[in-house]
Amino acid sequence: EADIYQTPRYLVIGTGKKITLECSQTMGHDKMYWYQQDPGMELHLIHYSYGVNSTEKGDLSSESTVSRIRTEHFPLTLESARPSHTSQYLCASSDWGGPSTYEQYFGPGTRLTVT
């Protein structure tokens, strides 16, 4: 069973605030990902990391930043929240090597509402 955690689960915040969404996994996976998903829509990749001190932007520019100082931790920061950032944010991780290299395991998500 995958052990990947996200906090908070729900967040309502005002425009212009700085927020950090937390993601941690206890599986020792090197690869971690952040996705944005609106109801009924596909997953959009925001950022990803293949290991400590490695971060890359995905297809969706969401004015956010990430850091990967520890293997297990991959926080996402919005410097100035806007109503367009209202969405579900999903964190995922995957392992290296063998058949499971490409299998992603997801956290429960953070539902963000910016007023």
Place this chain on the structure above:
Amino acid sequence: EDQVTQSPEALRLQEGESSSLNCSYTVSGLRGLFWYRQDPGKGPEFLFTLYSAGEEKEKERLKATLTKKESFLHITAPKPEDSATYLCAVQGSGGSYIPTFGRGTSLIVHP
């Protein structure tokens, strides 16, 4: 560019009424095709990985099959608890570890 198209977008079944969900894909060198289940307000839950045409995998009432162009998720005698969105994703051999996801099929099983 890898592409994934899932159909139908939504499917309503009566309990016990078997059916199939479709995932059509184009990919340069398939490394894997993945099926996930997603309940409302939650993250996707990994179900299966298929690697080559002809491969099949089963889990309870679900059976996934793969051809060179598409995958099917067969649901046999579904129950209301099978209601969820089912996502398909593919990983090509393009050098990244970023799978391409489809939009999903929303399945509702009525008692």
